[in-house]
Amino acid sequence: MVVEPKAPIVEMRQITKTFGSTRALRGVDFTVLPGEIHALLGRNGAGKSTLVSCLSGIVAADSGRVRIGQADIIANGESYAAALRDEIAHVQQTPRLFDLLTVAENLFLENPAVRRRGWVSHRQMIARAAQVLETWGIEISPTALAGQLGAGTRQLLEIIKALNRGVPVMILDEPTAALSNAEKRVLFDHVRALKAQGVSFVYISHHLDEVFEIADTVTILRDGQTVTERAAVSSLDVETIADLMMGQKTQRSVREDFTDASAPPLLEARGLRLGKGTVDFQVRKGEIVALAGPVGSGKEDLAMILAGHKAPLGGRVFSPSGKLPVIGLVPTDRHASGYVGLLGVRENVTLGGLDLLSGGLGFIDRGREAAHVGDLARRTNVIAASLEQPVGQLSGGNQQKVVFARALCRDPQVIVALSPTRGVDVGAKEQLYGLLRDLAAKGMGVVVVSDEEDEISQLANRVVIVFEEEIVGELVGDYSMKDLILRMEGVA
Ligand SMILES: Nc1ncnc2c1ncn2[C@@H]1O[C@H](COP(=O)(O)OP(=O)(O)OP(=O)(O)O)[C@@H](O)[C@H]1O
Ligand SMILES: [Mg+2]
The missing domain is CATH 3.40.50.300 (P-loop containing nucleotide triphosphate hydrolases)
Known part of the structure; x- marks a missing residue:
């Protein structure tokens, strides 16, 4: 037959x-x-x-x-x-x-x-x-x-x-x-x-x-x-x-710890009310902290409050050293709030720090702008025909890199990144992990919100588990993948 x-x-x-x-x-x-x-x-x-x-x-x-x-x-x-x-x-x-x-x-x-x-x-x-x-x-x-x-x-x-x-x-x-x-x-x-x-x-x-x-x-x-x-x-x-x-062997990177435990925290939250419970949180120089937990747990809210993009129901965010640090944000939904598709790479990046690049009269210094954006685009590995190419024309991964470049535009001391590698391929993922580690090595505090166990275990020196608008657990230092999965599934 x-x-x-x-x-x-x-x-x-x-x-x-x-x-x-x-x-x-x-x-x-x-x-x-x-x-x-x-x-x-x-x-x-x-x-x-x-x-x-x-x-x-x-x-x-x-x-x-x-x-x-x-x-x-x-x-x-x-x-x-x-x-x-x-x-x-x-x-x-x-x-x-x-x-x-x-x-x-x-x-x-x-x-x-x-x-x-x-x-x-x-x-x-x-x-x-x-x-x-x-x-x-x-x-x-x-x-x-x-x-x-x-x-x-x-x-x-x-x-x-x-x-x-x-x-x-x-x-x-x-x-x-x-x-x-x-x-x-x-x-x-x-x-x-x-x-x-x-x-x-x-x-x-x-x-x-x-x-x-x-x-x-x-x-x-x-x-x-x-x-x-x-x-x-x-x-x-x-x-x-x-x-x-x-087209070549891909290498998975492993996490490194640059946490500076001796310096006071860069950013601290005390008695923060997200909903029912209250949250205390801090991030130190060189530290990569992941916020993990189910959807609706409040981990995104916590991140947005830390970044200064959302008001808490109570409590406060401050810096023990006095002045609040500059915070760069990589928002969760890049299509809605991460970039403007019709504008070019340069304009999208400088949206993150217009004031910084302005001269005394409020005009943008074009020379400085080009140099600064070029530098950021290189650090984030953006691949585009030119800095003027509309971001809407770039592939998803490159759009996300532009969002990173924008977050870094004002030379922040803390970066808050929600789902940082969503829609990003395995190679570009490693590049972004490398970037975040680099930033930490230079003393930046990094807060990452993620649903991916792999991502968290490759990046985070500390994992904070958020559940029903409270912090219910923490993993520090040498935790294993198994610890992490159990915690994220709410078992341990
Ligand atoms: N409208 C456009 N104008 C100019 N170049 C474009 C346009 N659409 C896509 N490109 C280019 O064509 C190539 C393929 O892009 P495409 O969006 O198909 O990639 P992809 O495989 O879907 O990537 P991703 O996983 O990041 O979404 C890229 O170099 C991209 O910049
Ligand atoms: Mg695509």
Whole structure:
């Protein structure tokens, strides 16, 4: 008996795409089978988002051929998104919700199910939205404005909107970047259910554990070319994938301790009220402290209060030496508050310290600015065509490096970084860890909020466990990975 192989639902052949002088894709082939979850991997800037954007037509490929189901397109640089609308849904890396529309409107405005003879039935839309929100276990009102929601809920909504379209192929570009573990579980359940119905997924992520959990097949891009095509997930391991992505062996770094225990703390918080309980906290020169704990524990709030970006319900933040230190902030949701996409690298970085670069009359000293930004961009390893390239055009990892450069613009003594390597590839992660360690070695106090055990154990000299708005535990010095996992799971 001959087993008929399933015909692919997606076929991309010899796709090329150039942005100015950047050759983002150089003849890429990509194939997806029906009912398959296909992970598309590669380091920052490898071309993943560009490839899937060429697939959904958001970006027009320069040349090559794209087929999805019945739609067959010969790319010639012209838009073909409309021709593919019924075949594919694409959740982009950067959130695209309409802030001023309600949850229900965002979910259904583009969905034919609520339109009757050109009219949108509002009542039906709200009822349907309430139903959908319930199956996803999201407790928000269908009439809330999207702009008022937190990053995780926004991201989920965007995904739900796409998954509801009833198309055979879905692209999820780093869908879990802003999701909690619980939200991720819900997402994966829905993805698996749709897969069982024959829906195919293209799944982009820098979290290789997710890839092993959910994907069937892996394609790896490097510098706009395919280095591994359609490998079975079961034939790979994390190290192999990392090496293929980087084109060389990747080295995991280990934590170092530069804590200056003799000097007074740089920053101290006493009797801080985040909610029910109170918190005492301090960070010393050269110390890297991680705030760990479940979503909603208050660890983000604590970080934002320390950074001076949020007011506590009570208590105070001060410096034992008198003057409050300059604090640099890497915010958690870089798309919402980390950078301005239309502005260039230079302008984004100097947003972090305009006053510092101003001359006596308040004008910015251009020469000093260029030198300072150039220096920061080098230290943070930003890769861009020039310092004027809009940050919206950079790959996710480079956007995050720009956010770091901005946080460092005013020469802070303390840096507070929330989810510092979200959306960042394994190589760039090591660079950012190296940067944070460098800063600590120079005497800076570093506060990191993280959900990733690996990250914490590679960086933090001290781990503070936050639970229900209180500090419930601490690990110092030579703690093991096992100690950390037990504490983070709330076992120990
Ligand atoms: N609109 C654009 N204008 C100019 N250059 C662009 C644009 N979009 C992408 N690029 C460039 O194309 C290359 C590939 O970028 P792409 O966003 O596809 O990478 P990626 O693999 O998705 O990376 P990441 O993991 O960081 O999201 C990068 O060099 C990027 O700077
Ligand atoms: Mg991308």
